[in-house]
Amino acid sequence: MAHPFTLLVTVGSTLFPSLTSHVLLPTFLSLLQSLGVQRLVVQYGRAELKLQDDVKQTLNIDSQGDGIGVWSDNDGDRVRDEKQNGMVVEVMRFTNDFEGLVGKSDAVISHAGSGSILTVLRRAPPIPLLVVPNRSLMDDHQSELADALYKDGYVMVASVEDLEEKVQPFLKIWPSQAKLFPETRKEVFREVVDDLMGYD
Numbered sequence: 001m002a003h004p005f006t007l008l009v010t011v012g013s014t015l016f017p018s019l020t021s022h023v024l025l026p027t028f029l030s031l032l033q034s035l036g037v038q039r040l041v042v043q044y045g046r047a048e049l050k051l052q053d054d055v056k057q058t059l060n061i062d063s064q065g066d067g068i069g070v071w072s073d074n075d076g077d078r079v080r081d082e083k084q085n086g087m088v089v090e091v092m093r094f095t096n097d098f099e100g101l102v103g104k105s106d107a108v109i110s111h112a113g114s115g116s117i118l119t120v121l122r123r124a125p126p127i128p129l130l131v132v133p134n135r136s137l138m139d140d141h142q143s144e145l146a147d148a149l150y151k152d153g154y155v156m157v158a159s160v161e162d163l164e165e166k167v168q169p170f171l172k173i174w175p176s177q178a179k180l181f182p183e184t185r186k187e188v189f190r191e192v193v194d195d196l197m198g199y200d
Contacts, residue, residue: 004038004088007171008105011045012113013094016134018160019111020044024055024091029071031164033087035171040071041101042091049091058089065093102127107171109163112142121154121181128174129155130166153179 009023020042022028032040044065051059061067070086095101102108102120105127110116112133120129131149133142149155156174158166 006039010043011111017047039088112146126178
């Protein structure tokens with residue numbers, strides 16, 4: 001059986017409720033389903049999820065903040081069985097295996113935290129990455145990082161406000177353009193330290 005097309009949305013350990021709430025709107029869930037997403041995993045951190053009633057019922061969130069359900073846009077009716085062409089939607093506060101979660105994903109929408117971005121970009125073959133900077137933070141380091149990686153062709157960038165507009169080209173066009181991030185050269189650090197210390 002083929003692995004279902006999986007989209008991961010992650011905010012790491014930060015608060016980014018405008019992103020996590022937006023991707024769990026019924027209209028956005030239906031859009032993702034129409035674009036071929038079969039499984040949506042939303043890692044939402046410490047935020048309080050503000051969900052519409054039909055989404056809340058579908059997810060059946062437990063006391064730990066985790067939940068799973070099946071969403072389908074059959075004239076607005078929910079379904080409980082993915083065999084009826086529903087999209088599996090899973091929410092979790094945190095994961096102990098972020099690299100594993102990324103490895104099981106076909107595409108990732110992420111906040112612009114450097115740890116999350118680097119985990120995705122270091123995967124081979126490359127996984128398409130759409131970065132959404134959290135512009136509510138005091139400094140704008142997330143936007144700076146996202147813009148630099150976009151200019152080098154490693155990521156697409158969106159805001160929460162234009163996510164619907166960007167998600168279709170991201171899921172349909174970007175996978176063929178995703179570029180492998182350069183491998184980390186650990187010996188460079190050693191060479192710099194040796195040079196600074198005067199070792200030959």
